[in-house]
Amino acid sequence: MIGDDARRALGRPERILCVCTHNRTRSVLIAALLRHHLQQRTRLGEFEPLVADVGLGVAGMLVTDGVAAALAAYGLLIDPATYASRSLTDRIAEEADLIVVADVTNVIGVSTRSRDLFRRTFTLPEFVARAAAVGARGDADLGTWLRRVGDGRRAGEYLHQEIAQIPDPTGLGQDAIVRCAAEIDLLCRRMAELWE
Numbered sequence: 001m002i003g004d005d006a007r008r009a010l011g012r013p014e015r016i017l018c019v020c021t022h023n024r025t026r027s028v029l030i031a032a033l034l035r036h037h038l039q040q041r042t043r044l045g046e047f048e049p050l051v052a053d054v055g056l057g058v059a060g061m062l063v064t065d066g067v068a069a070a071l072a073a074y075g076l077l078i079d080p081a082t083y084a085s086r087s088l089t090d091r092i093a094e095e096a097d098l099i100v101v102a103d104v105t106n107v108i109g110v111s112t113r114s115r116d117l118f119r120r121t122f123t124l125p126e127f128v129a130r131a132a133a134v135g136a137r138g139d140a141d142l143g144t145w146l147r148r149v150g151d152g153r154r155a156g157e158y159l160h161q162e163i164a165q166i167p168d169p170t171g172l173g174q175d176a177i178v179r180c181a182a183e184i185d186l187l188c189r190r191m192a193e194l195w196e
Contacts, residue, residue, distance in 0.1 A: 013050045015052070016097065017092065018034065018051065019110055022058075028067050031053035049097075053086070096120070122150070124187050131194040
């Protein structure tokens, strides 16, 4: 992760990576809704973060029709016939300034790739709660703010704590996907407010 001054000098936007197991449901919802809410925040301007989504599984799986329908209710359109999953690579992970994931197993899956990744990988609900506790970013350097948000987290202790997460609605019907999208929408709206 590079500092804010270097990022601006290089013209490199901040990068948020959204991860779930297969990149067919939760990470797609998180990325689309987070991107939408960040775009609504006018203060971000030219430094609006890039938001991408990947999975820990194999690439090439199509997003579910249920996710496309759930996003359409928010005015966000994706084509389930062409929106194929991407797999997390070491390069993609290393380029991310922040990695928000769906559940605890995703934190573990990402963090085992590199010792450095744990400190910038959070479940989405965990990140929003921690960011709310330390306060909105304001004019703080991204790295400084993220360190404050993650202060006190330890990988070893993390496995034994109750960490808020987003359960996988895949295979549970459209109502479950709609409820999942609604939860993610609220979290992404709050995250965009705190990011500003």
